[in-house]
Amino acid sequence: MSHTTALLLTLFAMYAAAQVGGEIAQRAKLPAVVGEILAGCILGSSVLDWVTVTEPVEVLAEIGALLLLFSVGLEMHVDDLKRVGWVATGVGIAGVVLPFCLGALWAHRAGYGGPKAMFVAAAFVATSAGITARVLQELGVINYTESRVILGAAVIDDILAMLLLGVVTALQSGQGVQIGRLALVLAQAVGFVALIVLVGTRAMRRSSGLLDAPINPLSPLTISLGLCLGLAVAASSIGLAAIIGAFLAGMAVAETTHRHTLEVQLRPIMALLVPFFFVVTGAQVNLRELGSVSALGMLGVVTMLAIAGKLVGCGAAAWSLGWRSALIVGMGMVPRGEVGIIVASLGRRAGVFSDLIYAIVIAMSLLTAVVAPPVLVPLFASRGSGRAPANTAP
């Protein structure tokens, strides 16, 4: 078999497996992403060992991750951030702080030093805005007050998680924790994010028309994709994760009049490329690492901490909505997903995460995504159909 044939066969196997895995997961009422990652686990060294993750495949996966985070950014209006109010902000912050502390504590007890423990803890932090939104959509409860709080908090949570990711990535690549360096990294990260969020989004809002200027009828898309790649390069070159740039590019582009068209056009692109990210993620996990009682015990502890961190932190911050709503919000924030997995991938590439920790973090992300939906269904059902107050509507 020639080199080209072998590579194409790998791509075909990954893509086909992702489709089959996603379909099976959805039929089992699970998010498709769970099936795609499991498909990768089966193709990879855990079970069949059919595919090898070479650089070209990794690059496709990276582009998939960029597009995914770009689309998450595209769903987030700067005005949404202003509109969600104090509850969502509190839930978002509490949902980062408590899981981060629990994660760092666990990582420290598991023998990791300062920056490494923070890196591991960063993987505990981010609620998957994508998974959460898809689950709420499937339940038909997207306009409920709790859903708005969850989505608003997921936005804030994602931004904080990415900022945190930028900080820990930069810290990890450095020679230790120095206050000056910490301040510089933080200032760079905050400055970059603030520049795009405040100046970039306004500039994009004013220059919607420029996206239409080229002859190419798809120019709003091609310029946006160029911006996505460009900000990914910019983020990467100041030591932030490339996906932060892609995410911010999405937020900036969301301010233009082309937002809806771009969301529609992104879907087919994502349908081709994003599965590679999840399959590669799965193919790089070696589930055999979890084949001992101690590893499974560790997975149990990590998953319990990850669930408790969100449930307690976010639930407490949403207490003003009543206990049942607080429980819904807490549970709705539990699913980790792309960001946790991206942190794990970065950590693995940087040599911070051992194969065991990597497998545990991926398995934890999978388990949290699997656990939440079945619990949310009866919670929403028992709650009745109270809609969001009219004053929160746009």
Added chain:
Amino acid sequence: MSHTTALLLTLFAMYAAAQVGGEIAQRAKLPAVVGEILAGCILGSSVLDWVTVTEPVEVLAEIGALLLLFSVGLEMHVDDLKRVGWVATGVGIAGVVLPFCLGALWAHRAGYGGPKAMFVAAAFVATSAGITARVLQELGVINYTESRVILGAAVIDDILAMLLLGVVTALQSGQGVQIGRLALVLAQAVGFVALIVLVGTRAMRRSSGLLDAPINPLSPLTISLGLCLGLAVAASSIGLAAIIGAFLAGMAVAETTHRHTLEVQLRPIMALLVPFFFVVTGAQVNLRELGSVSALGMLGVVTMLAIAGKLVGCGAAAWSLGWRSALIVGMGMVPRGEVGIIVASLGRRAGVFSDLIYAIVIAMSLLTAVVAPPVLVPLFASRGSGRAPANTAP
């Protein structure tokens, strides 16, 4: 700069350059593809030497080529092939035979042996269905009789060229021309193509519904892309070019009820990935190879042969339409493009094409694409506005 940053920067530079190049070309009334290839020339070793074409970038370009040929296949209905009639068939065949003979003659005189001369000649053969269709669309003459003949002939021409490409690729990889081997290669190629065109298209027509069966609302697209990758692997594994598989997958999928939706969904995907193919193509040409009088002379001869082959061959076959229409048809068939460039890329990778021949074939493809549109405009204008006879309408 980290490895990831450098790679992302290369991707960004290529993508941005393609957009700028395409825009400038279109403003100069040239096909966008001309600008994209020239952008690659400028980024590559010819001028700036800013980008290096590594394997991940080549794989992106390959996926771009697969998608492009898939979309060309998607535009071709098996029934269109039956409807275009004898004129288009004659034009298509003559437009392959004469340029192939002229190309082989030239390659033989330039010192190439049997299979290599055939490989070089294969790059002379294929009219770019994409470029031609886009030019006719821009002129607003897509429903003229001549346009239908040109498009119909371009279909037949593409199939013959791909079949030929399969044969010369397989021959080239073998140890010489053996009648038994030639028959086997031909039988395999014809069998594969016939299987998909005759059985595959019918099967797809009957099973349109199956594409909708999965839960994923984008399943017609994801299944089609899977089929594209799968047939690319199949074609590649029997020694045909992978793009032939992608092209046939497009023709098969064109028979389903999802054809139009798929065309719309493919556009954004192609907007992201196809430019990489053309930029990589350009970046791999070293225009400095053309920096001598003898090389420029050779380019002149090759381009004249390429134009004459189509103009005379196709014009003669369309003579029954009258001399002006025959001239239009001949000129409309002149633009080479993706297929010629793909042949050149394959030939370069297989070591058949020297850097000089590669540069000449790419430059010839560029020149034919640039020459035709300005000639077609006055020809169509002088011809009046006679529409296609009603009996050729569906």
